[in-house]
Amino acid sequence: MPRYAAIDIGSNSVRMMAAEVLPGRPMETLAADREVTRLGLSVFRQGAVSRESMDFLCRALERMVAAYRKLDVVAVRAVATAAVRDASNQEEFLDRVSRTIGSPVEIISGTEEARLIHLGVETRWAHPNKTILIVDIGGGSAEIILSASGRMAEAFSQPLGSVRLTEAFLKHDPPTALELHQMEEYIEEKLAGPARRIGGRPCDRVIATSATPAALVCAVNRVPRARREKADRLRATAAQLRKLYRDLSQRDLARRRKVTGIGPRRAEIIVPGAAVLSRVLDDFRLPSLYYSVAGVRDGIIADLSARGVGRELTELSREQRQVVEQMAHRYGISLKHTRKVAALAHTLFESLAPLHKLPPYYGKLLEAGAHLHDIGHFVGDPGHHRHAQYIVVNSDMPGFTDQERSMIGNLCRHHRKSVPGSRHEQFQVMRAEERRAILLLIPLLRLADSLDRTHDQRVESLECQVRDANVVIYLRSTADTDLDQWAGERVAEVFEQVYERPLAVVRARR
Helix, strand or coil: CCEEEEEEECCCEEEEEEEECCCCCCCEEEEEEEEECCHHHHHHHHCCCCHHHHHHHHHHHHHHHHHHHCCCCCEEEEEECHHHHHCCCHHHHHHHHHHHHCCCEEECCHHHHHHHHHHHHHHHCCCCCCEEEEEEECCCCEEEEEEECCEEEEEEEECCCHHHHHHHHCCCCCCCHHHHHHHHHHHHHHHHHHHHHHCCCCCCEEEEECHHHHHHHHHHHCCCHHHHHHHCCCEEEHHHHHHHHHHHHHCCHHHHCCCCCCCCCHHHCHHHHHHHHHHHHHHCCCCEEEECCCCHHHHHHHHHHHCCCCHHHHCCCHHHHHHHHHHHHHCCCCHHHHHHHHHHHHHHHHHCHHHHCCCCHHHHHHHHHHHHCCHHHHCCCCCHHHHHHHHHHCCCCCCCCHHHHHHHHHHHHCCCCCCCCCCCHHHHCCCHHHHHHHHHHHHHHHHHHHCCCCCCCCCCEEEEEECCCCEEEEEECCCCCHHHHHHHHCCHHHHHHHHCCCEEEEECCC
16 A cells, blocks of 8 residues: 655646555545745846745645654655756755755656656556647746657756746736747747657656646636645647736736636736746647646656655565575475465555555554464474464564564464464464554465465466455466465455455466
């Protein structure tokens, strides 16, 4: 059940998202926050992030960090984009903000920003067999990305952010005709290269991301700002955006704030954003676009998940694994069998995370139990599960606390026969959350052990499918696994008792 947090420190705002990523399921957002900081104002005026902006940002970050720390996230990635890329006081900024977050902050390039935006869009709204153009208009830069069959084919990062353009060109309210003309010429100049490179390619869809396109698409579709999440995947035509740009550029700030869908702060910088978005559609000769809520934060979390960051939290460290393997070997247990049981148990732990919802830490204890569950055979075959518990609890196991040895011993004790109950004293002395974890892990250890019943490692791998009413485990192998499958099916009763779902163990089709 990996949970990740992402922080995107942009030129106009800072955004945080914490999400849970489970195999085969859409990303589930657990917490999200956003604060307008306008870092870009001081950078684009004086060349550095001002002390006031930094103070305000750090206060917002303290709130955001407090929100995701409650969620047991396994990894955090914080990035800063255009304004900080241009700031002369980068080192001071990174030092202070990193200390506030408790994690390092990266200044990412425009290309990396584009990659994360693309990944975020593909995660939220995949287009596996289409060519799409993605346009992200931030406070300091605009990213233009061509995606072909889910892969980023081209990416451009141009200095066309709404805050940057407002500071550079628009000095009056409403803007003068000369100011608008100069800004439009600059936008045209910066879009010329991307338009030449990718403008002639057929495109199935244009997707715009970030808050400025959200406000514009809301305005076109008359979606109130308070319901902006409803704008996801709504459409706006090139003609509608041209008309909206002309209208907004002729209004002063007070009148722009009255436009449905455009908030009071966004109204201050909406005119350049509308100009850029309208010009992109015109220069690339595209009839319309769709808005997507996806962005850098989604891309960060998808990237952390794809790279398996935090996976090590569910696995024994090298030193811990050496301890349990040496211990298994000392008591005459086949390492081939224990390693296979440990691997199968780990797969079950990760695949069934939507059901057990245990923190990653418990995956380590399950792996240790998988290595040590049979060591009681050294004392005697009858009651070997009780002997295993005694050996584990009373052994010197460097790298494991007394409480961890107690939990591993309980897993060994109950890898067969009865499930723990009131008569099992060493189970009852544990804390309530530990007793619950042991109960949820026991069926997984029994399944993993049963699926190597022959001790020949015939089951090469397995796949779990969690459905509404039941759980199906598919075994993959080129060998005869009938005995392993039969043994796995015998665990179904205990599994259903604990998880309240029927379990089926079947052979996967080749």
